[in-house]
Amino acid sequence: MNLDKFSAHAAEVIDWIVEYYRNIREYPVKSQVKPGDILKQLPEHAPAEAEEFQMLLRDFEKIIMPGITHWQHPRFFAYFPANTSFPSILGEFLTAALASQCMIWQTSPAAAELEERVMQWLRVETGLPKEFTGVIQDTASTATLVSILTAREKATGWSINDDGMSGMTKMAVYCSVEAHSSIEKAVKIAGIGKNNLRKIPVDEKFAMIPGELENAITKDILAGIKPLCVVAALGTTGSTAVDPLRAIGEICRKFKIWYHIDAAFAGTAMLLPEMRHFMDGAEYADTYVFNPHKWLLTNFDCTAYYVKDKEALIKTFEIMPEYLKTPEDQKVNNYRDWGIQLGRRFRALKLWFVIRSYGTNGIRELIRKHLLLAQRLLKLINNAPDFEIMATMNFNTICFRYKPAGIKDEQVIDGLNAELENTVNNSGKMFITHTKLNNKYSLRFVIAQTNVEWQDVEESWYLLKDIAGRLKG
Numbered sequence: 001m002n003l004d005k006f007s008a009h010a011a012e013v014i015d016w017i018v019e020y021y022r023n024i025r026e027y028p029v030k031s032q033v034k035p036g037d038i039l040k041q042l043p044e045h046a047p048a049e050a051e052e053f054q055m056l057l058r059d060f061e062k063i064i065m066p067g068i069t070h071w072q073h074p075r076f077f078a079y080f081p082a083n084t085s086f087p088s089i090l091g092e093f094l095t096a097a098l099a100s101q102c103m104i105w106q107t108s109p110a111a112a113e114l115e116e117r118v119m120q121w122l123r124v125e126t127g128l129p130k131e132f133t134g135v136i137q138d139t140a141s142t143a144t145l146v147s148i149l150t151a152r153e154k155a156t157g158w159s160i161n162d163d164g165m166s167g168m169t170k171m172a173v174y175c176s177v178e179a180h181s182s183i184e185k186a187v188k189i190a191g192i193g194k195n196n197l198r199k200i201p202v203d204e205k206f207a208m209i210p211g212e213l214e215n216a217i218t219k220d221i222l223a224g225i226k227p228l229c230v231v232a233a234l235g236t237t238g239s240t241a242v243d244p245l246r247a248i249g250e251i252c253r254k255f256k257i258w259y260h261i262d263a264a265f266a267g268t269a270m271l272l273p274e275m276r277h278f279m280d281g282a283e284y285a286d287t288y289v290f291n292p293h294k295w296l297l298t299n300f301d302c303t304a305y306y307v308k309d310k311e312a313l314i315k316t317f318e319i320m321p322e323y324l325k326t327p328e329d330q331k332v333n334n335y336r337d338w339g340i341q342l343g344r345r346f347r348a349l350k351l352w353f354v355i356r357s358y359g360t361n362g363i364r365e366l367i368r369k370h371l372l373l374a375q376r377l378l379k380l381i382n383n384a385p386d387f388e389i390m391a392t393m394n395f396n397t398i399c400f401r402y403k404p405a406g407i408k409d410e411q412v413i414d415g416l417n418a419e420l421e422n423t424v425n426n427s428g429k430m431f432i433t434h435t436k437l438n439n440k441y442s443l444r445f446v447i448a449q450t451n452v453e454w455q456d457v458e459e460s461w462y463l464l465k466d467i468a469g470r471l472k473g
């Protein structure tokens with residue numbers, strides 16, 4: 001493809017994207033294909049001869065599009081969103097065009113310095129104390145792993161980096177039973193062992209009980225196990241419960257334990273001063289993570305990771321092969337030493353585009369709108385006789401279930417809700433997912449999509465209610 005052809009095809013692709021967004025409500029939100037449907041349409045062998053771009057675009061429409069679940073559909077209420085926005089898409093275009101590999105400062109000074117600046121902007125705008133320094137990671141899972149590895153090395157004087165784990169005292173990590181699976185994954189990868197992850201019980205709001213945490217820590221110390229790290233959630237994945245960050249922070253301080261806060265989804269709400277009460281005590285944390293690639297209009301991937309002791313972080317991940325040494329090393333951020341990968345994408349650009357295009361006021365307005373839409377839906381669900389709210393709504397995730405009068409058997413109710421979820425999703429008109437709360441099947445309705453309007457929420461709710469009514473009969 002030469003530059004002239006690129007120019008023509010780029011225009012076609014842009015036209016395609018514009019049409020896609022114009023008609024996005026026409027697509028089934030959740031892809032309706034069956035396993036193998038796409039694979040069987042793809043030739044077993046790679047093409048030996050060059051193909052025209054027209055053919056690629058045609059097959060993209062014909063083969064690929066039916067197998068896409070539309071995360072940018074305004075009626076996507078599943079999981080947590082992975083939002084994008086037009087400024088983010090344009091930023092990503094340019095990132096792909098430059099295709100810089102931003103491992104160290106000299107491999108693109110602007111990438112390193114823009115990353116430093118936008119991470120500082122987000123720190124200030126979300127009310128994190130100035131002791132925190134930010135760096136972009138690919139995902140919250142990686143950020144949590146990076147945090148636990150830094151904790152491990154700092155606690156052992158960097159000896160595991162040097163000599164490995166053998167002969168080491170056992171260590172333990174703590175999170176609540178509602179914590180994200182990425183914490184268990186990190187504990188496994190970091191060599192702590194998942195049997196040394198203590199899952200602390202939660203209260204009626206699904207938040208960690210600090211007294212139970214302290215008991216578990218004391219028990220480990222008595223057994224000769226070293227408490228390494230506590231991971232608290234600011235917004236669990238199941239129900240967006242918020243652990244008592246201050247009480248947990250005080251326990252971490254008392255026992256000198258590394259403290260990581262996982263605010264992957266709800267961290268974006270900290271842009272709103274009226275939501276900051278949820279992060280009370282976050283100043284105790286050693287590290288803090290949230291995902292602009294969830295709710296902050298910036299397409300996947302882009303995770304904001306904050307660390308207080310950046311020297312410890314760098315000391316944990318630093319490498320110094322001769323071919324990567326540069327004269328500026330003492331004066332600049334070489335982000336290859338701030339995490340796991342050597343090579344890094346230029347992710348700060350799309351985030352910069354988003355923040356400047358919306359302005360912090362525009363972003364705040366949209367977040368507030370989402371929170372308000374959720375309040376309105378919560379009222380409708382509360383007033384519906386055959387439905388039950390399953391958890392306190394802290395932000396914009398509503399956990400609820402269908403519980404028709406007269407049905408008492410929990411298994412039957414679980415089954416009805418699973419059927420309701422599947423039927424609703426197979427309609428293609430909306431997409432929700434579920435979790436289990438107190439072992440009860442609970443539907444999750446997350447209102448945070450970039451382009452969601454009240455009509456999307458209201459019509460989806462009435463569709464769900466209607467389908468539920470017909471399940472009964």
Ligand SMILES: *Cc1c(COP(=O)(O)O)cnc(C)c1O
Nearest residue numbers: 139140141180182236237264265
């Ligand atoms: C989504 C989520 C994660 C994982 O995020 P990734 O960026 O996909 O790794 C971790 N923790 C919580 C609380 C989440 O909601």
